[in-house]
Amino acid sequence: MTEKLNVVPFVSVDHMMKLVLAVGVERFLTELSAYVEEDFLRWEQFDKTPRIASHSHDGVIELMPTSDGHLYGFKYVNGHPKNTRDGRQTVTAFGVLADVGNGYPMLLTEMTILTALRTAATSAVAAKYLAPKGADTMAIIGNGAQSEFQALAFKALLGVNKLRLYDIDASASRKCQANLADMGFDIVISDNAQDAVEGAHIITTVTADKQLATILTDNMVGTGVHINAVGGDCPGKTELHKDILLRSDIFVEFPPQTRIEGEIQQLPADHPVIELWQVMAGKAQGRSSSAQVTLFDSVGFAIEDFSALRYVRDKLIDTGLFEELDLLADPDEPRDLFGMLLRAAKASAA
């Protein structure tokens, strides 16, 4: 990409949008899903740690690092539910991919858009293993920034083409419907969550409030459905009634993190959960009967961001959709950092 040691390729928001559009949203989601699946299948090769969270009154800032021994990736991401009040995003993110061998960053990229894409891709990968066969109808509770990405990922990977939308703010549902117009969906907006889940094979919950909410109660969830619980992702933020959890088989990304952040924070620390990667690898069973309620308690894990960073990095070579950032000091003689400063002084005086 470049041989200049000081330079790190940077993907701005503008370049990320151009990249997603150049590839096509559904193809992007499908290809990204393949990277996620590839990394989940080699789960044991990764350094894994729960994300490092800095909580404050209004939200959280998190760092999510991981490494496979060759590449190192991390994401900076915030979660501030009140941000929309002053026109800001609830979640913004950026990330870095680096070479473990020399520690040099290889890519800096926006990850606000990319996080929405990787979250949706991971949800759809999980559903591929867990949703009932032939599932083509999905309820989406919470029609904010992530809803369209979820819809398109499930369409691309599972063939979901009927959506039942609900949001406490009806304008969010209308926004979601309008954005997805002419994309091959049959869309119904519901007046309440109960109506929305009616007849759905898959229920996606993706609300944003930081509180112990009950978006779904037990009576609303019929047998055989797959629940894709995306919105509950930090301590004190859940979406499902505990009774739903108790009659579901629960699939998670990285148990030590999900126990802190996921829906299962409502359950005892020894409540059995199944690691999603083990299902993919054939080491654990996914859906075992048509009556079973499966629950993907998604909180988002560093390996998914790592997959997304890898994917974007691979796409840059062909597309050229990046800038060069002068991020790393590169003196002619590596030990002469101060001399570089002196030469810069001379150069500017000349």
Place this chain on the structure above:
Amino acid sequence: MTEKLNVVPFVSVDHMMKLVLAVGVERFLTELSAYVEEDFLRWEQFDKTPRIASHSHDGVIELMPTSDGHLYGFKYVNGHPKNTRDGRQTVTAFGVLADVGNGYPMLLTEMTILTALRTAATSAVAAKYLAPKGADTMAIIGNGAQSEFQALAFKALLGVNKLRLYDIDASASRKCQANLADMGFDIVISDNAQDAVEGAHIITTVTADKQLATILTDNMVGTGVHINAVGGDCPGKTELHKDILLRSDIFVEFPPQTRIEGEIQQLPADHPVIELWQVMAGKAQGRSSSAQVTLFDSVGFAIEDFSALRYVRDKLIDTGLFEELDLLADPDEPRDLFGMLLRAAKASAA
């Protein structure tokens, strides 16, 4: 600085050099020291955690986050001793300052140069409290990338004007001498470490090899000196013989991190150490006698980077030495991230 919500000010390596030169190296170090001291004096307000390290065969990549409840900062930094072999820096770094209230990054900056400056500034602040009165002679063992910054920080804050240099590679010492020519130092290059420490009031060790080295042995350290041990800063990387530690009063930044990374990794976990911030705050004694050997077991802590990020941020307003980076997605309607993508498609089709 800017009202565009998508934009984060970015300080490139080139801009950082221009900033340091515009301010002047010694003044930069003096002002930065004041920020470090200010933050050490409110130590208890900070979220503190040992850095998150990802170790590999050839080095380490670390994330160093901290927050005072209003601002959040983190640094990405690598340490790869073999990097100089292929023309790369041993240590490179960049960092981010963010607003805790909304989680938005406020500054992205190179920190390779800035880390050298903040490390030197912190060393000099520590020495202000610990070095013998009237100390004007410093030995510097290890004359690589950080040596000149250390020299200038000690000159600016303590009036050190006599340097005794030693490096296993004599060309490094000559490079350091040449870089510091005409800056008000009386400089002697020594043939060995023993000669270098002769008559020095302050001994700075700042070597780079990742191994249990013994740069200084017990017989080389006379009474009354202050040792500024900078190079030993990760597990398996130390510079001083254990016997020196046993007859020194040891001052550290953040004990849980220093026990893992510092010279004191050679000592039992309950060996007494004194927190530097407590000395500054008058809660613990610094140097108590002229015969005492004081040792600052420096490993570099996140709060120092936080201070450096704050300082750079404050300097930008006057100097304008930054670029605007399109890092954050900023849809017209915050919940309409997907709609932003659709509008970008329309805009490019138009």
